[in-house]
Amino acid sequence: MxxxxxxxxxxxxxxxxxxxxxxxxxxxxxxxxxxxxxxxxxxxxxxxxxxxxxxxxxxxxxxxxSKDAIFRELVHDLSARVGSEARSALSGDLRPLEAEQAALTAFLTFARDHKEIYRIIDEAEFVDPASFRQHYETTAARIHERLRQGAREGELRDDLTEAHAWAIMGMNVFLGLKYAVLSDDKPVEDIAAIANSILQHGIGKTGTE
Amino acid sequence: MxxxxxxxxxxxxxxxxxxxxxxxxxxxxxxxxxxxxxxxxxxxxxxxxxxxxxxxxxxxxxxxxSKDAIFRELVHDLSARVGSEARSALSGDLRPLEAEQAALTAFLTFARDHKEIYRIIDEAEFVDPASFRQHYETTAARIHERLRQGAREGELRDDLTEAHAWAIMGMNVFLGLKYAVLSDDKPVEDIAAIANSILQHGIGKTGTE
The missing domain is CATH 1.10.10.60 (Homeodomain-like)
Structure with missing residues (x-):
């Protein structure tokens, strides 16, 4: 990819x-x-x-x-902008879990300002399946690289795979669907903190695992 | 809903x-x-x-x-079948985190046998937006109810909200997209175990949180 x-x-x-x-x-x-x-x-x-x-x-x-050509370019452009929003949120000296939270906050903020991104990328599944797939493969690869970096720094588990990256991406995409597109009244920081609490501790009662 | x-x-x-x-x-x-x-x-x-x-x-x-009417009914039918697959996987005496893993395993198995479900529900976003939204609202409500039940049993955190349910649903949907639709060579049990390890412990190195 x-x-x-x-x-x-x-x-x-x-x-x-x-x-x-x-x-x-x-x-x-x-x-x-x-x-x-x-x-x-x-x-x-x-x-x-x-x-x-x-x-x-x-x-x-x-x-x-053609109309197809500008649509394809638009999907690549939006995909690249999602990536650059995430990257600019990561400047600074963040620990790995803080980095995931910052990346999600930036994505939710971008999605609220560009609600059309969901409709366009979702429609790419039908209009331009290769670009649809490339968007998610590229985004998952970016997340996976952050996870590996966190493991190298000794802060994240050593066994994090592509599947963990897809799981985190899915969490982020659906929180954006719910709290940026379908509704937008909750602060994005609160939503990002909820996702992060899952990545930090899971959902089990502390000490009962 | x-x-x-x-x-x-x-x-x-x-x-x-x-x-x-x-x-x-x-x-x-x-x-x-x-x-x-x-x-x-x-x-x-x-x-x-x-x-x-x-x-x-x-x-x-x-x-x-009309064609619209059977499409709408098909989305409701597929949505109901996803729900009944999850429910039948939950029979027995599962602890809350085991229940999430069983529900995801059942969903991934169903999605591999019915890969068309992704295309149909995704296309509903354009053809029948109310049914698209209802599918996800209903699915998230079902997950949220399981989380509350787990909290009542004292095994899950007491602060789990609708947003946690949407996060878990997103994880499940994207793992299905990647490992049931785009590829299907990994055992569904392995994928469900990966998602469950996030829900159990998060992604941090144990003890470093």
Missing amino acids: GTAPAPDSPPTGKQPRTERGRRTLRRLLDAAAEEFGEKGFHEGSISGITQRAGVALGSFYTYFD | GTAPAPDSPPTGKQPRTERGRRTLRRLLDAAAEEFGEKGFHEGSISGITQRAGVALGSFYTYFD
């Missing part, structure tokens, strides 16, 4: 060479997130995207060949 | 009065799971369903008014 593509190196779009071109590409991707987030892939249209972006219809094709 | 409807009392279909009618309804739902699982909702058709079921096209309308 490797790492997620950086936001400025689209795997499917055409790479702009100027600063102005990069700004236009960014506007198109933000407009595509709105268009597909509101209408879904099938109802969404290239003209809807260019209108939202304030870009001429013809200019769209400077960057993308 | 309440409890999931029983498989034989469809909320949207027309209730058959005879044993033969119930068998035909069951055949239609199983055929719909195949049809929508393979083709998706939009490409799937009523005639595709009746052909798979070996039922005359006209008979379909004895049970359902």
